[in-house]
Amino acid sequence: MADSVAVTITVNGQGREAQVEPRKTLADFLREDCGLTGTHLGCEHGVCGACTVLLDGDAVRACLLFAVQADGAGVTTVEGLTPSDGALSPVQEAFREAHGLQCGFCTPGFVVSVTAFLRDQPNPTDAEIREGLSGNLCRCTGYQGIINAVRLAASAEGNLTSASTIV
Amino acid sequence: MKPAPFAYHAPERVADAAALLNEFGDEAKVLAGGQSLVPIMALRLARFEHVVDLNRVDELRGIERTNGTVRIGAMTRQADIERDPTVAEAIPLLAKATPFIGHFQIRNRGTIGGSLAHADPAAEYPAVAVALDAEFEVTNPGGTRAVPADEFFVSTFMTALDTDDVLSAIRFPVWNGRCGFAVEEVARRFGDFALTGAVCAVELDGEDKVARSAIGMFGMGSTPLRATDAEAAMAGASVIGLDLEEVGRTAAAQTDPPDDIHASATYRRSVGAVVVARALRRAIEEAQRG
């Protein structure tokens, strides 16, 4: 068996040191070594988006990255997007409000993707929202609730920004 | 599924990567963005004893314009190409093709070198490289050589790269003058690999005659294809009298597209003709405006 490699990865702001087999994906490292089971695995080959995390701020598939590759990098999972008091993030709040989930399996991937998407495109058109969601699959909702959730989150964040600029 | 065990190497220089490939021969595989290779490994379609990760090789990243060419390092990510002002200005066809690749999460990791070396016949970048006569810079322990695009793509997932070759960069010639560029494709869902697609570049002279054109087709054979008959049919023609549907049919007639579960060969040929015509129309309109 190939030798384990020592890695240091900052996960949700906290440094983690571990020995990992090179073939272990970042998704498995997060779930098994860090106990962060919010990162879901649907297909394990890049199609469904359930495993989406932020790698140094960029939304990526955690099933298509080996943990050894993330040595020295910062990773944010869905757990890291929520405020420490247990409240929901604005995107999570919008998903709840707009019925953007049913079974919830796809939701962490959507929440991470949408958080990155709205950071880069704070005022998306409907066409841009649909394109931004195209990399995540949901087998339950039919997507309409998810699209509504993104619209809602965009307008809520817009309100927040304008409120803070007024102050 | 999980990939089979492998030893991991993360060199920081191209020369070291090439030396590792030379040492381990066909037991080693280069890892770039991993957006095609890792699924192949996870599905156990292939297994390798050694994986040589290029992600820490800084000299393989970057976009540089010199005189008439733009040189893009193989490890430059698709997302960086999508946002790059030099690419948008100097190689618009590459910029326009990029959003068709998968989804933004894929483009955040996927690299131009990986897209080209993977050589999926339905992929966008290989068709752009073939249409624009790009030049591939290939490095191995013996040195660096240049491979023209029409020699690089050999067959489905097969290229001119040898086991110890690293694709280090790609050079695209810059088109100047009254030019227009367009990409058209038909896919099952947005972001999927195309059933068929076309990338077109057109340059017009002062009297709206076609000074030169380049048509690349993808999903239409085992490699990206150049529609040379259609290009010849347009040469010197005035755009006013051009029957673009006919030009599209000429392009498709030169191909022998695959029959598979996604589409029949007949479907690909008739839709292939339409995407070529649409892309040419948009490229010509853009050239006339510019």
Ligand SMILES: Cc1cc2nc3c(=O)[nH]c(=O)nc-3n(C[C@H](O)[C@H](O)[C@H](O)COP(=O)(O)OP(=O)(O)OC[C@H]3O[C@@H](n4cnc5c(N)ncnc54)[C@H](O)[C@@H]3O)c2cc1C
């Ligand atoms: C859901 C999904 C949708 C996708 N949709 C599309 C699409 O619509 N269009 C499209 O074109 N692609 C699509 N892709 C594939 C994506 O573009 C990949 O990024 C690309 O095919 C491979 O690039 P990579 O950098 O990820 O390379 P890797 O996956 O790391 O490598 C691919 C192959 O190229 C070799 N290689 C890579 N770099 C080099 C190099 N510098 N020198 C020598 N060999 C090298 C590797 O050894 C391997 O054999 C999709 C992928 C996914 C997961």
Ligand code: FES
């Ligand atoms: S589990 Fe990673 S994309 Fe499906």
Ligand code: FES
């Ligand atoms: S809510 Fe069940 S898969 Fe999306």
